[in-house]
Amino acid sequence: MQQLINVFEGIGSTLQLLVRALSFSSTLWRQRQRFIEQCYLVGYTTLPIVTILCSFIGGVLALQAGYSMENFGAKQFIGTLVGLSMARELGPVMVAILVAGRVGSAIAAELASMRVYQEVDALETMNIPAARILVLPRLAAIAVMMPILCIIGDLVGWFGGSLTSKFFIGIESEAYFSALRRFMEFKDVMNGLFKGEVFGIVVVLVCCNIGLNTRGGPREIGASVTRAVVVSLILILVLDFFVTRALT
Amino acid sequence: MPDTGTTSTVSPFSGSENPAVSVTFENLSKSFGDFAVLKDISFRVDRGEIFVLMGPSGSGKSVLLKHVVGLELPSAGRVFIDKYDASEETTREKVRLALVFQAGALFNSLTVYDNLALYPREHQLADEAGIREKVMRALQILSLENAAAKYPSELSGGMKKRVAIARALVMEPQLMLYDEPTSELDPVMSATISEIIATLKEQYHVTSIVVSHDRDLALSIADRVGILMGGQLVHLSPPAGLRDPGDPRIADFLHPQIDLKNPRFRKLES
Numbered sequence A: 001m002q003q004l005i006n007v008f009e010g011i012g013s014t015l016q017l018l019v020r021a022l023s024f025s026s027t028l029w030r031q032r033q034r035f036i037e038q039c040y041l042v043g044y045t046t047l048p049i050v051t052i053l054c055s056f057i058g059g060v061l062a063l064q065a066g067y068s069m070e071n072f073g074a075k076q077f078i079g080t081l082v083g084l085s086m087a088r089e090l091g092p093v094m095v096a097i098l099v100a101g102r103v104g105s106a107i108a109a110e111l112a113s114m115r116v117y118q119e120v121d122a123l124e125t126m127n128i129p130a131a132r133i134l135v136l137p138r139l140a141a142i143a144v145m146m147p148i149l150c151i152i153g154d155l156v157g158w159f160g161g162s163l164t165s166k167f168f169i170g171i172e173s174e175a176y177f178s179a180l181r182r183f184m185e186f187k188d189v190m191n192g193l194f195k196g197e198v199f200g201i202v203v204v205l206v207c208c209n210i211g212l213n214t215r216g217g218p219r220e221i222g223a224s225v226t227r228a229v230v231v232s233l234i235l236i237l238v239l240d241f242f243v244t245r246a247l248t
Numbered sequence B: 001m002p003d004t005g006t007t008s009t010v011s012p013f014s015g016s017e018n019p020a021v022s023v024t025f026e027n028l029s030k031s032f033g034d035f036a037v038l039k040d041i042s043f044r045v046d047r048g049e050i051f052v053l054m055g056p057s058g059s060g061k062s063v064l065l066k067h068v069v070g071l072e073l074p075s076a077g078r079v080f081i082d083k084y085d086a087s088e089e090t091t092r093e094k095v096r097l098a099l100v101f102q103a104g105a106l107f108n109s110l111t112v113y114d115n116l117a118l119y120p121r122e123h124q125l126a127d128e129a130g131i132r133e134k135v136m137r138a139l140q141i142l143s144l145e146n147a148a149a150k151y152p153s154e155l156s157g158g159m160k161k162r163v164a165i166a167r168a169l170v171m172e173p174q175l176m177l178y179d180e181p182t183s184e185l186d187p188v189m190s191a192t193i194s195e196i197i198a199t200l201k202e203q204y205h206v207t208s209i210v211v212s213h214d215r216d217l218a219l220s221i222a223d224r225v226g227i228l229m230g231g232q233l234v235h236l237s238p239p240a241g242l243r244d245p246g247d248p249r250i251a252d253f254l255h256p257q258i259d260l261k262n263p264r265f266r267k268l269e270s
C-alpha cells in the first residue's frame, strides 16, 4: 500500500516539476549558455557509445534475420527487417537506455549532491527556483538532442546491418538498402523519433525529480542515483508498450 | 532600537532603497518526528536591529534561522517578516533576504566569481559590467580578490565562509541572517566581519540576525542578545545584561571554567 502511495506521489511530484519548469520557458533564451552546455553533455558525450552500441545492434539484427529468414528463402528482406526494427523500436529504446545510464545517472548524482550540500537551499533563499536554472535547461537540451541521437542511432544501425549482411550473410549493400527503402516510410522513422523524444524527456524529468528530492548524506546520493536509473529503465520499457500501442 | 517605521535599507552597491524589515516569531515550535527542537518561541527583531543569538551546540539555532527563510516549516506557530508569513514562497519575492549558511552552501560547480554573480545575473539587476563592479567590491571587502577564479573545492574553510558572506553582501538584502559567520576565521577577519555587520546597520539599516558564539562580537555590535537553550529562549537582553545573567546555566555557558582537576566529562561518568 505504502509503495503504491509512493508511486503516485512520485508521478505527482514529477508532473509538478514539469509544469514548474515549463512555466519558466520564457527564460530559456537568457539561459542559452546553460542550454548549450547541457546539449554538449547530453548529446556530444553520449554520441560515441550510441554509435558503438547501435552499430552492433544493427549487426546482430542482421545476423538473427539472416538465420531465421534463410529457412523460407527470404534473405533478401533482411534490409527491411533491420531497417524497420531499428527505426521503430530498437533505435529509440537503446538510445533511451544509454541516456538513462549515462545522462540520467549524472543528473541524479549532481542534483542530489546539490540538494544534500544545501546548494538547492541556497538557491531557494535567493529566490532562484531550481526548476528554472537546473531543470529547464536539461529538459530543453534532451528535447533537442534526443531526435538527433536517435537519427544517428538509426543510421549507424542500418549500416551495421548492411556490413554484417555483406560479409557474413552474402547480401550486397544495394540489395540490402533497396529492401530497406522499399517497405520503410517516413512515418516509421518519425514514429521512432517521437518515442525517443518521450523517453528522453521522461528520463531527464524523473532523474531531476529524484535528485532534487534526496534527503540525507552521501549514502542517499548513491541510493538516489540507483533509483533514478532503475525507475528510468522501467518507465522506458513500460511507456514503450503504451506509446507503441497508441501509434499503431 | 525602537521601531520607527521610517528606516530604510540603502544598498552599499547601487544606492537603491528598500524599506528595512522586522522579524516576528510567534509561538514558534518545531519537532522532527517526536524530537522537539524549538519549543514555543516568541520574540521580535526590530527593523535595523542587530540581534545576536547564542546557545549551546544543537540547541536549534540553525533550525530557527531556516524558519526565517522558509527552508523549514513550523510545526506550530508562525514567523513573520514584516507582515509576510516566512513560510510562503512569495515572501522571498517581496523581501530580499540572505542567509549565510553555517556550511557555506557555495555552488561547487561555479567559480567564486560566478557564485557571487549568480544572484544579480539571475535577477537581471545590472549589466555584466555593473555586476563585475559589485562582485569585485564584495570580494575586496573580504580580501578575496585573488580567489575570484577559484572553485570552492580549492578554498580553505575560512575562505569558504568569507565567500558565503560576500555572496550574501552582493544580494544587497534587507534582512541578513548569519549562521556562525566568524566561527572559522582568524581574529582580524572576525573583527572585519563584526565591522561589516555593524556598518550595514549604521549606514544601510539592514536588519541582522547573527548566530554566533563569539562573545566579542556579541558585546561590541549587538543591540540585543538572545540565548537559546533546550529549545527555549532563556535570556533576552541588551549585551550589558550578559554581565550578570542570573541563571547559573547561562553564566556557565558564557564563562565556562576549565577545571582540570574535576573535568566535566568525568562528572558524566560517575
Ligand SMILES: Nc1ncnc2c1ncn2[C@@H]1O[C@H](COP(=O)(O)OP(=O)(O)OP(=O)(O)O)[C@@H](O)[C@H]1O
Pocket (backbone or CB within 6 Å): B032, B037, B055, B056, B057, B058, B059, B060, B061, B062, B063, B064, B102
Ligand atoms: N533535518 C533534521 N532532521 C532531524 N533532526 C534535525 C534536523 N535538523 C536539525 N535537527 C536536530 O535539531 C537540533 C538542533 O540543530 P541545529 O542545527 O539547529 O543546532 P545548532 O544550534 O545550530 O547547533 P550548532 O551550534 O552546533 O550549529 C539538533 O539536535 C539536530 O540533531
Ligand SMILES: [Mg+2]
Pocket (backbone or CB within 6 Å): B061, B062, B063, B102, B179
Ligand atoms: Mg548551527
